[in-house]
Amino acid sequence: MAIDPQQLRACLGHFATGVTVVGCAVGGTLHGATVNAFTSVSLNPPLVLVCLDRASKAARLLPGRPFTVNVLSEEQRDLALRFAGRLGAAAPPPPWQPAPGGLAPALSGSLATLFCSPWADHDGGDHLVFLGRVEHAARRPDAQPLLFYRGAFNSVLDRGPARIDTSA
Template sequence: MAVDPAELRSCLGHFATGVTVITCDGDGSPHGATVNAFTAVSLDPPLVLVSLDRKSKACKYLDGSPFTVNVLTEPQDDVALHFAGRPRSRSPEWEPGEAGLAPRLRGSLAWISCTPWRSYDGGDHVLYLGEVQRFEYRSTDPLVFYLGSFRHLGPAFETVPWLESGDSPGISWFAPAT
């Protein structure tokens, strides 16, 4: 069965994601790209993954270079649009990275500065694994992307669902299949 790329994209859009801007130093100046394909990979060693379209300008800057994942907060939709190629009236505010690390965006919910670990062919994308060197976060609501639009979080659940599940890392047994 042939997969229709437009239909697959619509299906994948049903998975809500956070919004990040991946930043790096390219040609002596800071660059960034809005990315929602970001995930944690490992705690030991500390690794994260970002996926970039291999035709994107950011892809050429990331190859073998340090990068920072900037997790955007709810009011940073203009920053997300700026780095998606639709600049708004105000330019993003930069903070320098520490020695050997990529610059970051001021006002982000969190930032994770990485050095390159590995890169892999991901079809029309390149998968970049970065080893976390420094990070910082604060408590506020994230910017969320769902079905092609920016969204806001709803109210939080009263309990954390996975802490009570059989798949929790802190529980030493597995629930039987039903």
């Protein structure tokens, strides 16, 4: 029995995720796409994964190119909307900053940025799965993440971070 795609989407929307903008440069032009399908894959080698809709411009531009994963802070909601195509042309230009060693540029003010070289691309049905090798990472510990849950952006509650003992 096949599952209804809308029912599946609604169910998957109950999994809260962070919000990222995946960026790359093509011929001197900077491009970005809002992505919540992002995860770590491996520490050795250092790999991360992003999934992009096969029909998106970003999926056509990313193969074989260095890219950044910019983990957005809660004050970067407008950037998430901009790179999701939800803000008009009147929006201010995004705050790109140069990257180390010829890697893709980053967005200023992000909670964390992972500078990646291309590792592998895979078929993911209606999406393409991109693995990147993390060449450099930067973080900003003084901010809170922007979250995506049930189709909307959210902020972390002011309860402080929960600590998990990983020593076992």
